[in-house]
Amino acid sequence: MLTREGIVRLLDDAGVDVVAEAEDAEGLLRHVRLARPDAAIVDIRMPPTHTDEGLVAAQAIRTQHPNVGVLVLSQYVEASYALRLLEEHPEKVGYLLKDRVFDVALLLDALRRIADGETVIDPTIVSQLVGRRRREDPLAELTEREREVLSLVGEGFSNKGIAHRLFITERTVEAHVKQIFLKLGLAADPESHRRVLAVLAYLRASA
């Protein structure tokens, strides 16, 4: 409750139009159906069991309302949940740690990216996956810059977004991404929305 009130206040202050608030999954789905917002912010823990109701609701929104983006907030650094969210609908979704949202700039950026059809994955999760200890680490093949680019791809940034962040040209990013996919033997199209899921699944699978 504390978090919801805070987020509403933050978004109001930032000029974002908050059309509705809901107590539980049922209320959330009803408001989404009526208000058709650009995006919904969903806590992964909701009544009645406080386990993964938020994740189930997020998937329901994405299935029933393809135009509505969903940002899931969680207190867990759990790649499993993020992957579960991405598996069925690899775009217009986000998975952020709860404490992230009080960084207004970050929250607004995430909402904007989701509304634009991108994916947002919390950097903590991506860095944990990238940092996972491997016996024969294929990531060792990558240069420092390539690893940076890989992490940003995993966080869901577009080539344009990556270029903007790293202060390099979009074409350079494109070249890096192609190189990374080649080195790691990733089969997915490096330009598609599905590349986020492909990268995360790859990072998780190669032990």
Add this chain to the structure above:
Amino acid sequence: MTFGRYCRIAIVPLAAAAGLFSVTTAKHDPIWAFGGGSTLGGIAELGAGWSLVGAGLLFWSRHPQNRFGPLFAVAGFAWFLPEWSNPGVGTALGFTLGLVGLVACTPLFAHAALAYPTGRLRSRVDVAVVASSYAGALILLGLLPTTVFDPKGAGCFQCPQNLALTRGDLELFEAFNRYGLWIGIGWLLALCVLLAWRLVRAAQAAVVVAVALVPAIVYVALVTWEFQRSLARGILGNDSFDQGVWRLEALALGAFALAVVGGLVRDRQARASLARLVVELGEMPRPGAVRDALALTLGDPRLELAYRRPDTGRYVDGLGHLVDIRPDRGQAVTPLLRGDVTVAALVHDAHLSDEPGLLQEVLAAARIAVENEQLQAEVRAQLEDLRASRARIVETGDAERRRLERDLHDGAQQLLVALFYDLRVAQARVEADADSELMTLLLSAGEKAQTALGDLRELAHGIYPAILAEAGLAAALETLADEAPLPVELGNVTLERYSEPVEAAAYRTVVEGIHDAAEREATFVSVDVGREEGRVIVTLRDDGAARTSPLVHLADRIGALGGSLEVGETTLRAVVPCA
């Protein structure tokens, strides 16, 4: 040597003599004979009489306190008596006995059959019917007509003297016989009904007894038929029809005697199995063996043996599992005592209580075996208690960890988030006032709050991984591999869900295994989790230095679930039963 034994030894030549005497008498005067007139009849006569006496003696020697044995042997003698009413018997005493005991065999035999195998009649109805059959056979058809029967007056001049004769009265003699036959049909039918009822009752509990009762009923029914047919004639006779029925009767008696001997042989085998059990004690008979041996010995398949735990006073079976002592209809409970203390309770067929001494005798033989198994059952029950208590301790611990994790998330973490938010607001205001020193302080405070949040999250996850309960072992182990300080290779990991304690135990095994491998400077750990015959098997392998820690806490946790932990130098294998 006991009196009973002298009797039994004396009876053997007596029975042999009585049989041979009967057959020679019959052969001497076939016109008056029942069965001895022909070779086949002679064999039937001797076979039936001797088998009754033989089976009776055998039973008597096995069960000296039981009335059935002597009763059955006497019935065997009585079987020969009708033959002595033959004029060729030669002696007045024999002749008189033959007249009085003409139908003595029937009530004696029926009495024995009704009392088989306990030697006692079960109810007042039994007693009344048996008593009237004795009266009807020995007095109305035996003694009374004999007292008025003058053989010479009836035209038998070569007949010996009738010692019981008071005054010859042929009319009265015929009247006694006629009424005797009419009343006889009454008590014979009553005997038939009682025997049939006994057969129905015994069929549920003791099949052996039921089998023996069939020829008994056949015999009484044959006698009834003979009586019914003699009504027209007014007197029991020995025409060719009578002789035919009489041979069938001999056959039925022989069959009953055979069943009695069969029951004794089976008893002996059952007792031998009980004795074997006592001998086998040194080799630890399997749990429940005592019950099975007792059930066999006592011929009661529904028998139950429950041991009383001295500590709780509750009853357990041979395996140590709690049982209720609840006798069904027709069952009784006999407590087994050591001194004044009940050590066990036997739930058995109520009929077994009818034979005093049988239960006591069998239980005395099984005493050592019973006490031995009682001790083992007690130990097993205590072990089971202990295991359940260990499992409860582990479960309580897990529940507590889970509660702690939720408290951290819902309490401290929420507060930190709120603090973080307030700091952000403060930063925004300070930014407006352009106080750079305060701004630096607030930024540092914000960073610390965020670090604290991260630490708290890790702490909560370490206390209890929420993902384990929510998404299962496979997902939780993936996260474990994400965070591990060394490469963790997840091989085959079952995607099935198990009970919370089982999943927690498997998860802890991997956590401890990874931690231990890291301490022994391994460069990787491989993990497999599979299911095999109702058990979850967790296998860890690494390349670190040889393990020195026995991982006692982990072994305790696994042991609490009835599982086992095999700790090798660089391997770890936990086997946890999963229902």
